Amino acid sequence: MARPSKAGALGRPAGRRGVLLPLVLAVTASASLAACGSSGSSSASSSGGTSATKITFGDLSPTTTLTPFYAAVYEGFFKKAGLNVSVEKFTGGGSSSVAALATGAVDIASGGPTNFISDIAKKAVTGKIFAEVAGAQYDVLATKGITSVSQLKGKTIGVSGGNSADEIYLMAVLAKYGIKPGDVTFVTSGTLAQRFGAISSGTIKATAELDTQRTVEQQVGTVVLKAEDSPVQVPNVTFWGSDKFRTSHADALKRMISVLVSSATWVSQPANKAAALADCEKGSGATAASCEQTIAVNTNPAQAGKWTWSSTWAVDTAGIAKAIDATAQVIPEAKGLTPAAVVDTSITGTQP
Known part of the structure; x- marks a missing residue:
């Protein structure tokens, strides 16, 4: 079975939110x-x-x-x-x-x-x-040097697509920390694996990743919010x-x-x-x-x-x-x- 085509490292941002051509x-x-x-x-x-x-x-x-x-x-x-x-x-x-x-x-x-x-x-x-x-399995992963969700204000955050499940989750989490959608820039950054790469390179500053990948997460960045500790349990x-x-x-x-x-x-x-x-x-x-x-x-x-x-x-x-x-x-x-x-x-x- 053919695999889905991989999106580029980053999508084209539209305003404050990234949009990927379907x-x-x-x-x-x-x-x-x-x-x-x-x-x-x-x-x-x-x-x-x-x-x-x-x-x-x-x-x-x-x-x-x-x-x-x-x-x-x-x-x-x-x-x-x-x-x-x-x-x-x-x-x-x-x-x-x-x-x-x-x-x-x-x-x-x-x-x-x-x-x-x-x-x-x-x-x-x-x-x-x-x-x-x-x-509930989403961790919030950030680049090394960022140690808390509150530090994500003003940063570029990678998601799988506009209005995707991970984007909505991240917006809900950020709201718990007083960060509005307009306070960050969401960009489409592809699959979980591609977002790992974008975090590692610093192209994006944070994303939502599965806690099943926590070993990899800790190698490429900092888990600033574990799934089990998240205020948004969905x-x-x-x-x-x-x-x-x-x-x-x-x-x-x-x-x-x-x-x-x-x-x-x-x-x-x-x-x-x-x-x-x-x-x-x-x-x-x-x-x-x-x-x-x-x-x-x-x-x-x-x-x-x-x-x-x-x-x-x-x-x-x-x-x-x-x-x-x-x-x-x-x-x-x-x-x-x-x-x-x-x-x-x-x-x-x-x-x-």
Whole structure:
């Protein structure tokens, strides 16, 4: 599977906020899976001629956190469960994904909940969050020499894209320290790995990185706010589904989640380490070292928390409420939203 094109070290700033021209690369999840067709249609499976439910998955921000998903694709776990999953990868944050979600080009998608909340609040999409992949995992990483969040005023901060989940998170965190969006310059700086490079070179002064990469973070900069100490505790990665697909294919989605729960267990087993790392590298575009750190942290509940790769992939509605509050600081339309307006609990429930 082709990897998404990598953005340059920095995007083109527009005013005080960087904007990256949306780039969408449609890629087939696996050579053994049929090309994606219309949403919710079925086709003959290669095993026994039975009908396989087609699911077009939007990978809005390729990340090592999705390792169980990538393993399910490349190891054939979805196919064995009668699911024909194809993948479209996106770069550029929220701006590059909203069109795909709004037009039905994807049935379900992965991304930060604040992204989806923003789109729902602005009535840009009709759909809801139905599963949670990972709980609060954002560290705030700064260049060496900066030792606190309060020192970021007036600095250039790197994000994956305009109105992206990491940008909204950073705005919410900065607000807790009395720093307004206009007090900093946000620029689009690509993937997590690319932002590491920009921090190391000093091109940007801060960014949000996953705590699963803390070993690398401490090599290239200073973690000025750890995820577990953040005043903004919001889920990191969730699954969104269109209203049409969720209501007509609830059983298929439940089957998909069951596969992902089993896949996470498979990933955690030492005998599968080499294959799991290869799946992670191929799907996320990250290094083997980054993938290994993610797997080590996310398979340890004491470190990752109960909402990351849980036994149900249930949605933390209290965390979603906090995500709504964080989004409302940036997107006025989100004020007054409730978790019920943005979450469908019928697929995975609310208990991890």
